[in-house]
Amino acid sequence: MPADGYLDYLELPAPNIEASKRFYGSVFGWTFTDYGPDYVEFDSGGRKGGFNAQLKVVSGGGPLVVLWASDLDAMEAKVQGGGAEITEHHEFPGGRRFHFRDPNGNELAVWTKA
Numbered sequence: 001m002p003a004d005g006y007l008d009y010l011e012l013p014a015p016n017i018e019a020s021k022r023f024y025g026s027v028f029g030w031t032f033t034d035y036g037p038d039y040v041e042f043d044s045g046g047r048k049g050g051f052n053a054q055l056k057v058v059s060g061g062g063p064l065v066v067l068w069a070s071d072l073d074a075m076e077a078k079v080q081g082g083g084a085e086i087t088e089h090h091e092f093p094g095g096r097r098f099h100f101r102d103p104n105g106n107e108l109a110v111w112t113k114a
Contacts, residue, residue: 009048009049009050010049010050011049011051011052011055012049012050012051012052012055012065012104013052013055013057013058013104014040014051014104015053015056015057015104016053016104017038017039017053019104020051020102020103020104021051022103023082023083023102026082027078027081027082027084028044030043030044031043035050038052038054039051039052039054044067064099064107065106065108066097066109066110066111067108067110067111068111069112070112072097072111072112075110076110079100079110083103084100085100085101086098086100087100087107093114094113094114095111095112095114096111096114097111097112098110
C-alpha cells in the first residue's frame with residue numbers, strides 16, 4: 001500500500017475522448033481501459049490516470065503535468081507530428097523543456113536533463 005500523500009492518480013479534462021486516445025497512444029504509447037463514453041483510464045508505464053469528458057479544460061492556469069523524454073528534440077517532433085501545438089520552450093539549470101497543448105487544449109510539458 002502506498003504511503004499517505006503518494007501521488008496516486010491524475011485526471012485530465014478531455015471533451016474528445018477518442019482524440020485523447022489517438023494522440024497519447026500514438027505519441028507516448030499509453031494504453032487505455034474504457035469506462036463508458038465519458039471516461040477512459042490511461043496507463044503510462046504503470047502510472048495511471050484518466051481522461052474525463054465531464055471536466056472542462058481551463059486555459060492559463062492550474063497544475064502542469066510534466067512528462068520525461070530521453071531525447072527531447074525527437075519527442076518534440078513526435079508531439080508536433082501527433083497534432084499538438086508547441087506553446088513554449090524553457091532552459092533551466094539542469095535541463096530544458098517544452099510545453100504543448102493536447103487535442104483537448106490541456107497544457108503539458110516534456111523535459112530532459114541538460
